[in-house]
């Protein structure tokens with residue numbers, strides 16, 4: 125039983141990463157109808173930038189100057205500022221010119237952006253695997269281990285707490301502020317939003333910056349655990365099924381979808397082999413080890429089911445139809 | 448030289464007409480690089496006046512309003528010729544938000560409320576360009592509710608779930624929240640029961656008298672529009688084919704026949720009236 129609980133917790137914590145990346149997708153999709161294919165690479169780029177600033181890397185030279193290394197408290201705000209600049213550039217050089225084009229054109233632009241991000245990230249900060257050391261606590265959480273015999277890594281708890289704070293801040297921002305209201309207005313009807321004097325350009329810069337910050341959070345958490353390297357950008361691929369589950373326009377959907385997929389795939393990975401082997405025991409001999417890689421594709425199978433039976437996702441915005 | 452040509456067209460004589468708040472001079476609009484929709488439209492709105500822009504489906508009324516408010520860009524439309532002056536400044540290059548800030552706002556055809564926002568929030572989005580001036584925005588919110596008391600009861604409902612009339616009121620109220628000097632009102636009567644249309648027009652009239660808001664009103668409901676406007680333009684096929692005082696237009700035989708359906712004869716297309724166009728050319 126304890127083992128199941130541990131599996132669930134570790135799945136939930138992985139799920140939070142998926143949620144964070146999916147959240148970035150949702151923000152941008154809601155405000156501009158653009159499917160930001162590059163969200164995963166953005167997480168990588170943000171993490172690379174942070175590592176670079178922390179270790180005093182001089183951009184485009186692939187050399188470190190320890191004298192330029194920034195402390196964490198300065199490097200994080202500066203990275204956020206860089207993500208803001210990135211948002212401004214994306215608005216200025218891509219979105220502004222492709223407004224009102226076919227979806228496929230915008231999608232292609234985003235695919236292009238993904239590779240540009242990847243290439244520029246490599247050029248600026250080098251392509252080697254980097255260690256991200258923010259001084260976050262490492263190892264197991266002793267108290268939980270001693271009292272409940274549960275093994276949970278501290279850094280994962282930090283990740284969970286950060287995600288919770290981010291989501292709360294975003295939710296309050298959306299519901300309670302003037303800009304948040306404008307964002308929701310744009311998501312509902314961008315023509316009407318224009319007509320009341322909401323500047324779409326500013327809104328896009330704001331959502332892309334927010335997506336950049338969320339990407340940074342995901343990149344940092346993932347990077348602190350497994351190093352900052354190209355594979356980090358692949359978490360975006362896990363965010364896709366999360367979006368299908370949660371609905372492309374729903375913030376709670378992104379969170380819950382991430383958790384379901386994170387927990388689901390861990391449980392399936394750990395237990396499906398034994399269960400299936402047990403079910404067929406006596407009929408045929410099944411090696412439980414065969415099912416050990418289900419983690420990689422479980423999410424997509426689940427997403428496929430959703431596409432068939434509930435295409436708007438769990439929380440997809442209700443389409444108001446008047447009669 | 449454009450100016451003098453324009454002066455002739457403006458309502459009334461130069462001496463008695465107050466200076467225009469809006470003047471549209473001979474504009475041409477093209478959609479998608481190829482579709483020529485407006486073929487030289489000119490009109491004037493005197494400060495504090497209500498001017499009607501009449502015409503059948505597809506005549507170009509909405510296009511004219513969007514050209515003024517600069518919402519055309521979002522639909523791949525561009526003004527390729529002519530000029531638009533609001534408060535004596537060319538606004539061709541102003542973005543919609545700059546125009547709203549300077550007091551010129553459009554209420555779009557089909558209401559376009561933010562469906563997933565409450566009525567309250569819808570109204571507040573209208574004050575977006577006013578920043579965080581909380582106290583005065585709050586006062587204006589109450590003012591809007593005093594004009595539209597029936598909205599007040601629905602203030603916490605999602606705009607997607609209120610009636611069409613209430614949505615139209617929300618859309619107009621939302622525009623009011625920007626403290627406009629000039630409202631471009633596109634077919635407020637669309638899909639509403641006659642009684643409700645009257646109610647809404649009365650409120651517009653009242654806003655016009657109380658707040659001195661100028662109104663350019665695009666309508667297919669000619670009868671109603673000419674009761675509230677002082678002056679009217681008739682658009683056909685992207686051109687102004689007739690203009691005059693509301694009273695004159697109301698009594699005009701062609702208008703009666705084609706828009707008011709008063710005349711006994713069977714309905715023909717307005718376009719078939721060659722004599723009408725000939726006369727127009729002769730007048731011009």
Ligand SMILES: Nc1ncnc2c1ncn2[C@@H]1O[C@H](COP(=O)(O)OP(=O)(O)OP(=O)(O)O)[C@@H](O)[C@H]1O
Nearest residue numbers: 478482484503504505506507508509510511522667
């Ligand atoms: N985005 C667009 N792209 C291409 N053509 C357009 C576009 N919008 C309008 N048109 C065309 O321009 C012409 C004028 O349209 P407009 O909407 O201005 O007419 P209207 O007078 O407002 O009509 P209605 O009374 O039906 O609202 C129509 O022939 C229409 O098909």
Ligand SMILES: [Mg+2]
Nearest residue numbers: 508509510556
């Ligand atoms: Mg129209």
